[in-house]
């Protein structure tokens with residue numbers, strides 16, 4: 001599969017499967033299994049895996065474009081896809097002692113039959129996902145994990161979870177290890193419903209692990225190596241992916257607002273809203289400037305990820321922080337421009353507005369990113 005084929009495939013699925021169902025799935029909080037099935041059949045679930053494993057061997061540029069195309073139609077599905085790609089990256093980066101054992105899972109992903117996700121956040125450490133409260137306990141050659149994971153995207157629908165837990169002998173608060181835990185593992189269960197303000201159709205429910213036995217060949221990182229994997233493998237792609245979701249939301253907001261300004265009319269004036277009110281035109285222009293500014297920022301980050309350099313980590317932090325703010329600003333402006341029609345839910349703008357608020361909340365949150373950026377500039381330690 002080439003970049004262009006992947007992106008047109010994503011657009012086709014977005015138009016045929018996601019867009020017609022997005023409003024109803026949002027209303028009822030229904031996870032779209034049809035969307036995941038379509039993504040699997042089209043080869044997009046294995047997008048980033050190497051061709052030797054049956055994947056397409058494509059990089060961050062295609063991942064971002066595919067995620068944006070999905071988010072334009074349904075940000076919930078785009079977030080499911082994003083978390084799957086991150087889970088896949090964590091499995092793919094497995095230490096040599098686990099490489100053989102995880103190979104069948106990677107082949108299932110490439111074949112489009114396996115959905116993965118991340119279960120990092122815990123109720124106890126909240127958005128500080130890099131400091132799990134749970135600790136794995138040794139049990140002969142395996143470990144046992146008891147943990148309260150919160151906000152796990154695709155909970156109950158994923159075939160595997162990438163779970164963080166403090167290493168059995170770790171001494172510091174970030175000495176975690178990552179494990180691959182199949183959904184069918186005894187002791188793993190979804191512990192509640194997902195009824196969020198936004199991203200309502202992505203099943204971000206709590207997951208409980210009760211004495212889950214994990215064999216050593218499903219230990220993805222060395223003991224205590226989880227933090228490094230979170231930082232180097234997961235964070236760059238997560239921040240890029242959430243920015244790509246934000247861009248999709250902004251583009252959908254610009255398109256929806258433009259269509260409204262053209263079609264809604266002041267019949268007594270014989271003009272459309274767009275023809276009649278310069279203030280609405282100016283606000284629409286602001287939305288467009290913000291949206292394409294975000295696209296340029298994402299492009300810059302992709303360049304940094306393709307050719308890493310000294311400023312790469314700063315760009316990783318900045319892009320998600322900026323994207324969260326921009327998505328909220330653009331969708332808020334869309335709410336104001338579209339007025340009663342948006343408020344009364346006659347159009348998709350209020351869903352975009354609610355979905356946009358998740359980006360800033362998802363860890364590392366916008367506040368934490370700003371704290372890290374300033375600390376980096378001041379030469380202070382980040383953790």
Ligand SMILES: Cc1cc2nc3c(=O)[nH]c(=O)nc-3n(C[C@H](O)[C@H](O)[C@H](O)COP(=O)(O)OP(=O)(O)OC[C@H]3O[C@@H](n4cnc5c(N)ncnc54)[C@H](O)[C@@H]3O)c2cc1C
Pocket residue numbers: 083117118119120121122125126127128129150151152153154196198199204358361362363364365366367368371
């Ligand atoms: C839709 C959705 C999907 C998610 N999916 C996943 C998933 O798949 N896997 C996963 O592991 N997690 C996931 N999460 C969890 C997410 O990453 C956060 O861990 C979670 O939202 C906890 O947030 P909190 O507001 O409870 O955090 P809190 O830590 O209580 O934060 C509260 C406020 O304090 C601020 N704050 C916290 N620390 C600092 C600091 N050091 N400096 C400045 N401000 C700070 C925050 O920005 C926030 O405004 C998801 C969350 C959402 C909303």
